[in-house]
Amino acid sequence: MAAYDFIFDGLGLRKWCDADVKADRPMGLDELLSKPTAGGEKSVSAWEFPFPSLNALNDACPALPRSRDMTKGLEQAFLGAKDALSYVLDPLTQPLSWMLEGSLWVILAAPWWVIVPILLLIVQFVARSIKLTGFVALSLGLLAFIDHYDYAMQTLAIIFVCAFLCVLFGVPIGIAMSRSDRLRRALLPVLDMLQTLPPFVYLIPLIFLFSVTEPKLYGIAIILYAIVPVVRLTDLGIRLVDTDVLEAADAFGMDSRQKLFGVQIPLAAPTIMAGVNQTIMMSLAMVVIASLVSAPGLGVLVLQGIRNLELGTGLVAGFGIVILAVILDRVTKASLERFETGRRAQ
Amino acid sequence: MTVKIAVKNLYKIFGDASEEALEKVKAGMGKAELLESTGQGLGLHNVNVRMKEGEITVIMGLSGSGKSTLVRCLNRLIEPTGGEILLDGENVLAFDEAQLREMRRKRMSMVFQKFALFPHRTVLQNTALAMTIESASLKEREAEAEHWLGRVGLDGYGASMPDQLSGGMQQRVGLARALASNAEVMLMDEAFSALDPLIRTDMQNLLIELQRELKKTIVFITHDLDEALKLADHLVILKDGAVVQQGEPQRILLKPKDPYVENFIGDINRARVLRTRSVMQSLQTANRPFAGDVDHDDNLESVIARAEGEVDRVYRVVRDGQPVGALDMRDLLRALVPAEPTGLDDDDEETAA
Numbered sequence: 001m002a003a004y005d006f007i008f009d010g011l012g013l014r015k016w017c018d019a020d021v022k023a024d025r026p027m028g029l030d031e032l033l034s035k036p037t038a039g040g041e042k043s044v045s046a047w048e049f050p051f052p053s054l055n056a057l058n059d060a061c062p063a064l065p066r067s068r069d070m071t072k073g074l075e076q077a078f079l080g081a082k083d084a085l086s087y088v089l090d091p092l093t094q095p096l097s098w099m100l101e102g103s104l105w106v107i108l109a110a111p112w113w114v115i116v117p118i119l120l121l122i123v124q125f126v127a128r129s130i131k132l133t134g135f136v137a138l139s140l141g142l143l144a145f146i147d148h149y150d151y152a153m154q155t156l157a158i159i160f161v162c163a164f165l166c167v168l169f170g171v172p173i174g175i176a177m178s179r180s181d182r183l184r185r186a187l188l189p190v191l192d193m194l195q196t197l198p199p200f201v202y203l204i205p206l207i208f209l210f211s212v213t214e215p216k217l218y219g220i221a222i223i224l225y226a227i228v229p230v231v232r233l234t235d236l237g238i239r240l241v242d243t244d245v246l247e248a249a250d251a252f253g254m255d256s257r258q259k260l261f262g263v264q265i266p267l268a269a270p271t272i273m274a275g276v277n278q279t280i281m282m283s284l285a286m287v288v289i290a291s292l293v294s295a296p297g298l299g300v301l302v303l304q305g306i307r308n309l310e311l312g313t314g315l316v317a318g319f320g321i322v323i324l325a326v327i328l329d330r331v332t333k334a335s336l337e338r339f340e341t342g343r344r345a346q
Numbered sequence: 347m348t349v350k351i352a353v354k355n356l357y358k359i360f361g362d363a364s365e366e367a368l369e370k371v372k373a374g375m376g377k378a379e380l381l382e383s384t385g386q387g388l389g390l391h392n393v394n395v396r397m398k399e400g401e402i403t404v405i406m407g408l409s410g411s412g413k414s415t416l417v418r419c420l421n422r423l424i425e426p427t428g429g430e431i432l433l434d435g436e437n438v439l440a441f442d443e444a445q446l447r448e449m450r451r452k453r454m455s456m457v458f459q460k461f462a463l464f465p466h467r468t469v470l471q472n473t474a475l476a477m478t479i480e481s482a483s484l485k486e487r488e489a490e491a492e493h494w495l496g497r498v499g500l501d502g503y504g505a506s507m508p509d510q511l512s513g514g515m516q517q518r519v520g521l522a523r524a525l526a527s528n529a530e531v532m533l534m535d536e537a538f539s540a541l542d543p544l545i546r547t548d549m550q551n552l553l554i555e556l557q558r559e560l561k562k563t564i565v566f567i568t569h570d571l572d573e574a575l576k577l578a579d580h581l582v583i584l585k586d587g588a589v590v591q592q593g594e595p596q597r598i599l600l601k602p603k604d605p606y607v608e609n610f611i612g613d614i615n616r617a618r619v620l621r622t623r624s625v626m627q628s629l630q631t632a633n634r635p636f637a638g639d640v641d642h643d644d645n646l647e648s649v650i651a652r653a654e655g656e657v658d659r660v661y662r663v664v665r666d667g668q669p670v671g672a673l674d675m676r677d678l679l680r681a682l683v684p685a686e687p688t689g690l691d692d693d694d695e696e697t698a699a
C-alpha cells in the first residue's frame with residue numbers, strides 16, 4: 001500500500017499503472033537502502049507522509065518514471081548526441097590540443113637557463129620595473145630550488161595558452177556584445193551560468209565528449225571558466241566610453257570602424273586589461289582543478305597530497321601556486337598601471 | 347549676404363511614434379499635451395531660421411527649450427522628424443551616410459560644451475582630428491594643426507595630453523580642432539558655458555577676433571544674454587522648441603515681442619548693450635545744434651558719460667566719418683526703460699514668412 005495509491009485509484013488509472021511494469025529497471029537508491037527491512041504492506045502515518053516526488057508516485061503507480069530513470073535518461077540522451085557532437089567538436093578543438101602539447105613540450109624541452117631569462121625579459125618588457133623583475137626572478141629561483149620548476153612551468157604554459165585564447169575570443173565577443181543589446185541579452189545568462197557553475201561541473205560533460213588523455217579536455221574547461229571576465233569587462237569598458245567623446249567623433253565624421261578602433265577600444269583598454277588580469281587569475285584557479293582530468297603542473301602535486309595524505313607535498317605545491325598567482329597578478333597589474341599612466345604623461 | 351543654412355519648418359519629436367505625433371503637433375497640439383497623451387517629447391516646433399554666410403547666429407532660450415536639439419539637427423547628430431535643412435541650397439536631410447560624413451568632415455565642424463576632446467590623444471592629434479579622418483599626410487596635418495594651435499594661443503602645447511590643460515585651454519583646443527577642419531560652418535553648443543567668467547570673456551574676444559578674419563558662419567548657443575549680445579549678428583530666441591522672436595539683437599532689446607522675451611532681457615544693463623545706432627533718429631529731426639559727434643557703435647553708457655548727465659543735448663551719430671543720424675538724449679533715456687512687449691514684429695520677415 002503506497003501513500004499515493006488513492007490518487008491513481010481515484011482517477012481510475014490503476015489498470016494503466018500496473019499494465020507494463022518493467023522487471024529489469026534499475027533499482028532506486030531508496031529501494032536499495034530499504035531492501036533488508038522491506039517486508040509486507042505498511043500503512044503510512046501522517047507524520048511520514050512522503051512528498052509527492054517521482055519516487056513516491058512511482059511506488060503507487062509503477063508506470064511513472066523514478067528520479068533515477070530521469071538521470072539515466074539524461075545520460076542516454078547525452079550519449080546519443082555525443083557522437084554527433086564529438087564529430088563536430090573534435091576537429092574544431094584539435095588545434096587547442098596541439099597548442100597545449102606544443103607549449104608544454106617547448107617549455108620543458110628548452111633548458112631552464114633559456115626559459116627563465118626569456119620570462120624575465122617578458123616581465124621587464126610589460127611592467128618596466130626592475131624591482132618586480134627581481135621579485136619574479138627570486139620566486140622562480142625558489143621554486144626551482146625546491147625542485148618544483150617543471151611543475152610550475154607546466155602550469156604556466158597551460159595558463160599562457162588558455163589566457164591567450166580567452167583574450168583572442170573574449171575581446172571580440174565583448175565588442176560584439178557592446179554593440180548589440182540583443183546579443184548582450186542572449187549572452188548574459190550564459191556568462192552568468194559559466195561563472196556560477198562550480199568548476200567541477202564543467203568537467204562532467206567534457207569527460208564524456210573527449211578522451212581524458214587529450215589536453216584539449218582541460219583546455220576547454222579552463223577557457224570556458226576563464227573567458228567570462230574578459231568578455232564582461234570588454235563589454236562594460238566599451239559601454240562606459242564617454243558619450244560626449246563619441247558624439248564628437250560622430251560630429252567630425254568618423255565612421256563606426258574608426259570610432260571602434262580609434263576611440264572606443266583605446267578608451268576601454270584599461271577596463272579590458274583589468275578583465276585580462278582576472279582571466280589569467282581564473283585560468284590559474286582552474287588549471288589546478290583540471291589536474292583531476294590529467295592537466296599537468298602543480299595541481300597534480302596537490303592532488304597527490306590529497307589522495308595519498310602526503311601533507312607536505314600538498315602544502316608545498318599549494319605554496320607554489322600562491323607564488324605563481326602573486327607573480328601573474330603583480331605583472332599584469334603593473335603593466336595595466338604603466339598603460340594608464342603612460343597615457344597621461346606621454 | 348547669401349543664406350548659408352536655411353532651416354525650414356523643422357520639427358523634432360522624441361519618441362518611437364514620432365510620425366503620428368508629428369501630425370498631431372501640426373494640427374496644433376502643444377508640448378505638454380503631446381507628452382501627456384502620447385508620451386512623445388516635442389523637441390522642435392516649426393522652426394524657421396535663415397543663417398547668413400559669415401554671420402554669427404546666436405540661439406538663446408531657457409534650459410530645455412531645444413537649443414541643443416536644433417544645433418544637432420543641423421549636422422544630423424539628431425535626426426529631424428520633419429522639415430528641411432538647406433546647406434548652400436543642398437538638402438542635408440537627403441544625404442546618405444557617406445555624404446553626411448563628408449559634410450561633417452569638411453563643411454560643418456562643432457565645438458562642445460564639455461570640450462569632448464579625445465583623452466588618449468595629444469593636443470596636436472586632437473587638433474588634427476578632422477584631417478586624420480581625411481587621411482592627409484602626417485607632415486601636412488601636423489603643420490596645419492600647429493598653425494591653428496598657434497592661432498588660439500596654444501603654441502608649444504601640442505605634445506601635452508588634454509587632461510594636463512586647464513578648462514579654458516582645453517576649450518581652445520576644441521576651437522582649434524573645429525577651425526583646423528577648415529569647415530565654413532562652425533556649430534558651438536554652449537561652448538563657453540563651462541568656463542569661469544574671466545576666461546569666458548577671453549574666449550569671446552578670441553572668437554570675435556578670429557571671426558573678423560575668417561568670416562565663418564557660426565551657430566552659437568548660449569543661455570547668457572550678455573554673451574549673446576556680444577556675439578550675435580542674428581539672435582534667435584527659442585521657447586518650448588519654437589522660435590518666439592528672432593532678428594537683430596538691438597531690435598529685440600527695443601521691441602520684445604512677448605513677456606517671455608521681455609523676461610529674458612529684463613535684467614540686462616541696457617546702457618551698456620544698446621548702441622547709438624539703435625536709438626538714433628534721422629538727421630532731419632535734430633532741432634538743436636549738435637553737442638558733438640558719437641560713433642554709431644558706441645554704447646549708450648559712453649554717451650551718458652560724455653553728456654555729463656545733461657538731458658537736453660543732441661549728438662550727431664557718425665559712421666566712418668559720415669553723419670548717419672541724430673541722437674537726442676531724451677530718446678536715449680527712454681530707451682533705457684525696458685519696453686513693453688509689442689506683440690507684433692514689424693520688420694521680422696522670418697517669423698512672418
Ligand SMILES: Nc1ncnc2c1ncn2[C@@H]1O[C@H](COP(=O)(O)OP(=O)(O)OP(=O)(O)O)[C@@H](O)[C@H]1O
Nearest residue numbers: 360387388389408409410411412413414415416569
Ligand atoms: N534623447 C532625448 N529623448 C527625449 N527627449 C529629449 C531628448 N533630448 C532632448 N529631449 C527633450 O527635448 C527638449 C529640448 O532639449 P535640449 O537638450 O535641446 O534643450 P536645451 O535648450 O539644449 O537645454 P540646455 O540649456 O539644458 O542644454 C527637452 O525638453 C528635453 O527633455
Ligand SMILES: [Mg+2]
Nearest residue numbers: 413414415536
Ligand atoms: Mg543644451
